[in-house]
Amino acid sequence: MTDTNGTELLLEATGISKTYGAVVALKSASLAVRPGEVHALMGANGAGKSTLVKILTGAVRPDGGSITMRGRERAVHSPAEARRSGLIPVYQEPALIPDLDIRSNLRLTDTPIEPYRHWMSELGLPDLNLANVARTVPLASLRIIDLARALAAEPDVLMLDEMTAALPANLTERVLEVVGRMRGGDRSVIFISHRMIEIAAVCDRATVLREGETVGIVDITAGSEERIVELMLGQAVEELSARQERGATDESWRAATPRLSARGLSHGTRLADVTFDLHPGEVLGVVALEGQGQDELFDVLAGSDKPSGGEMLIDGKPVRFGHPADAIRAGVVYVAADRAEALLMQRSVRENIALPFRTAFSKWGPINIGDERKKVTAAIGTLQIDTRAQREVRRLSGGNQQKVTIARWVAGGVRTMLCFDPTRGIDIRTKTQIYALLTDLAAAGAAILIYTSELKEIQLACDRVIVIFGGKVVAEMNAADADEPTLLRAAYNLRSDAVMPEQAAAEAVAAESGSEAVAAVEEAMTK
């Protein structure tokens, strides 16, 4: 019940295991939280982090292991019981009921109003109306409300699960400040974040999970980030290096007829006038702040939406898509950020891969199983999909699911692929594989258009990049010239060296907390 330092542990989980069917989510995870510390829980995607969170919060029962709170064995079968035992989680998705007003939401969890108000003003949102229905409150504010509600209940252990992801910078700062103040007290925080900078700023120690096991506990000091990354990745410490300066050397694609051309495309109020060419063998990056029309652009290109103006050309011929099926027939396929949009979650990996090319290529006759199986197997091999959980795609990790969405198009033979933030929420290793795959596809003659929200990935995957701002293409450059500062400047449509206030703010925060904060500011600006 005590750790090596002799202090009594507030929360201790030992030997936690959990399997889902054939998939081992947790082999033997442990976590020991001392009173008054902010403890980071780290792990790449698929390491078992989210399963451990579910077990700690009572949403899922472990197969084995024990959990103690303040030295007492804890038997928890529901989130309600976990709350009563003193552990309150705050998630990236706020646990507020959309159709109830804030007051009722507080009443639902028996949260006293006054402490809630106190924490709301501490967190920088002092005068939010309690009568507002949660559905009508902006998402960022809801997340702050959820946090204030948790703090007001004075939990022994507060668990923040990706709480700061995509939160505006000013609010992130407040959250980190409040979390930091809990250090040294009687209560603790379990802090889960992908942002190393935040971990370094507020955490005392970090527990690192890999493949369902706790592989290390790191004291956070200067330079401990490296150690954490090493632990998370295991032996495979590899840099993101899918493409080494390919754009500079191989430019043969420039001569060919563009595979896909947009001429003055517009849609509604967001997409004003977008013109570009996408050549065979090219990976073209699209960079934009949130809500600059990129969603609409991809919807139009993929045939989900009709443009209100402008035209599209495929291989030099004008086309009109009325339906995604038209786009697929014209060889334009779409990979969405949200895997759930694209996959049949309860069907097998094979069926998911075979689905589009079944509908596209099979005639009225029976399906040619042998041929199909060969193609699917080839695609699975190419993508190194983890097929332990073959029977249901929903059991795969996010990264493997994304590979399946790409594999289905690879199996059919891809001509033009539109990828919208394909690596969102995917770990480094899988990201690398996905980028390598896209590069290979391009080398084989495919044309690839990719939007990514992570600026530093542009140079790894793309030959060329266009920047969209206010629904228009405002810059075009070779990937070699597109380093992060340049792209960011272009994304804010800064042509001269004049500094916009937001830009200044972004740089100020970036100086303090690195590139991650930039994403937060981007989000803040679009609101």
Next chain:
Amino acid sequence: MTAATTTAEARKPGPLDTLADTARKNGWTIGLLVFLGVLLAFTRFIQPTYGPSGIQNLAIQALPLALAAAAQAVVVIAGGIDLSIGSMMALTSVVAAANMEDQSPEYAVFVVIAVLVLGLVLGAINGTLIVATRIPDIVVTLAMGFVWAGAALLVLPTPGGGAPDWLKDLVLGSLGTEWLPKALVLLAIVVAIVWLPIQRSKIGLWLYANGSSPLAAFRSGVPVNRAKIIGYMVGGLFAALAGLSLTASTGIGTPVPGPTYTLLSVAAIVLGGVSLAGGRGGLFGPIVAVFILSLLRTDLSFLRINTNLSTVAQGIILVAVVMVGTLVQLRRERR
């Protein structure tokens, strides 16, 4: 920058703002009431003799359906749907009629209470099966609907049984002025007694929370399974009340009122502003909607429209009204 702009809107609301806010929140119900008023005026216009007796018939005719709609509304708000309501009404109605026939009024009181308990039990069975087996609500309640319907026919193979005078008295006739039918007063009292305490309590929050977002509710510590079962139990209670009101207004038990009530109850809650996705709406809207639907039918018969055609017309009117409502809502959300 975001925080400043988003929170600046949240000023202290004045009394006028609150009134406007209430009007906005209940806009749909107010619209329904206006529509009902217009419809009543229209009825008077096409049938100048339409008066107290017409209103009374309307209330008596609408009472069982209004209670059925209340049952459906509670279940749907809690995130389910109950396709066995018509059968539960049949079963409770015949159990009441069969047991009250030629019995003393005091014994009938006991029967009424027993039937209400039966309603709670039927609802609990529906809810427990759904929660325990994880079979979709629609499948479980459809199947159980057949069970209840069969049971009703076992209790009373043909319409029959009886009801004591005091029970009939509760429903038939008027109270004070001839313009105020007893059935309407009874409806208001019953719904108020059952629903208001639930709505004001934590359990009401559970029902809305579970219907609105089961995951968020689960994470907020709501016992989601219990909430769902409670929703079905309250639904069962209202269905039993609906069955009793059938027996009270007709004086007998009918073993097959069946699917019409179930489907009409779904129509009424949709028209009444309850979201089929759960978590949104109340009981007042659906009850007003029931009166609109009943009055529409009366009007169509006054207009001497072929009954088959009038069923078609009812359906079209229902779709049109809901469509207009959805469009209004969409436009409001887009702004």
